[in-house]
Amino acid sequence: MTAYSNILFENKDGIVHLTINRPDKLNALNIKTLEEIKDAFENIYDDSSIQGVIITGAGEKAFVAGADISEIAELSEVNARKFSENGQEIFAAIENCHKPVIALVNGFALGGGCELSMACHMRVATANARFGQPEVNLGIIPGYGGTQRLTQLIGKAKSLELNMTGDMISAEEAKTLGLVNHVEVDGESAIAKCEEILKKIASKAPLAIGLVIDCVNAVYNEQENGYQTEANSFAACTKTADFKEGTQAFLEKRKANFKGE
Incomplete structure (x- = not known):
């Protein structure tokens, strides 16, 4: 440091x-x-x-x-x-x-x-x-x-x-x-x-948090279609282990254990 x-x-x-x-x-x-x-x-x-x-x-x-x-x-x-x-x-x-x-x-x-x-x-x-x-x-x-x-x-x-x-x-x-x-x-x-x-x-999914920041910032970027950024980011989330963990935890009525993967 x-x-x-x-x-x-x-x-x-x-x-x-x-x-x-x-x-x-x-x-x-x-x-x-x-x-x-x-x-x-x-x-x-x-x-x-x-x-x-x-x-x-x-x-x-x-x-x-x-x-x-x-x-x-x-x-x-x-x-x-x-x-x-x-x-x-x-x-x-x-x-x-x-x-x-x-x-x-x-x-x-x-x-x-x-x-x-x-x-x-x-x-x-x-x-x-x-x-x-x-x-x-x-x-x-x-x-x-x-x-x-x-x-x-x-x-x-x-x-x-x-x-x-x-x-x-x-x-x-x-x-x-x-x-x-x-x-x-x-x-x-x-x-x-x-x-x-x-x-x-x-306590939330780290990758999803980062993508929320990207999408909200896209609102103010005239060179970027924020809706398309959101759709792309939403789709990207479904490839992650955190997505699988989050949905499975919900269905099993337990707290999710996100790892940022």
């Missing part, structure tokens, strides 16, 4: 707790932190013992308060495009991971932090969490997928409002809009909720 300086990586009984660990910078995403997240997800993809991931931020103030402004301030048009594309690629790797990834948003999730949370499959927030895309205050726009995923999650009109005003919203408002799945009173209860969800998912 790679030694990291800006993130913490701990595998607890098949659930990875990935913590952005720059509390003195409110866990701002600099280039090094993004590269460490990329490396961590390469390990997550390859490690069959990992069943799910929780991403959170160190401390109680911020999940991720944004990108590192000192790096952004030095960008030119040419390297800004590469900067944006690099972040988009890393966040796409999170979004397309076949293992469920939950963002535990424990404080400010602004700019790149909000974008990171939206790349995860679900979001569980603490009551003090705040979400926003304030990039227009810096004379720029979101670059890591914020205009796209926020629109997918909460709709065009509200996405335009938040992206153009730079306003922050509370955890409860984010839940009402569909940006957040659950709001918990504090970090401890939020971790418990994340683990509850991931353990429930882990």
Whole structure:
């Protein structure tokens, strides 16, 4: 396992707790932190013992308060495009991971932090969490997928409002809009909720879970026919040992023992 300086990586009984660990910078995403997240997800993809991931931020103030402004301030048009594309690629790797990834948003999730949370499959927030895309205050726009995923999650009109005003919203408002799945009173209860969800998912057929992620993501891919992806994935499931085990267990009125085969 790679030694990291800006993130913490701990595998607890098949659930990875990935913590952005720059509390003195409110866990701002600099280039090094993004590269460490990329490396961590390469390990997550390859490690069959990992069943799910929780991403959170160190401390109680911020999940991720944004990108590192000192790096952004030095960008030119040419390297800004590469900067944006690099972040988009890393966040796409999170979004397309076949293992469920939950963002535990424990404080400010602004700019790149909000974008990171939206790349995860679900979001569980603490009551003090705040979400926003304030990039227009810096004379720029979101670059890591914020205009796209926020629109997918909460709709065009509200996405335009938040992206153009730079306003922050509370955890409860984010839940009402569909940006957040659950709001918990504090970090401890939020971790418990994340683990509850991931353990429930882990009891299901792993190959089917991965294909659910593919099919749902296909909804937003204009180059892909989501219905055909679903039909192909449904058919692929019938070739697996898990399909045989799941149907037989149902008929025998017992709990299925899925092995991801």
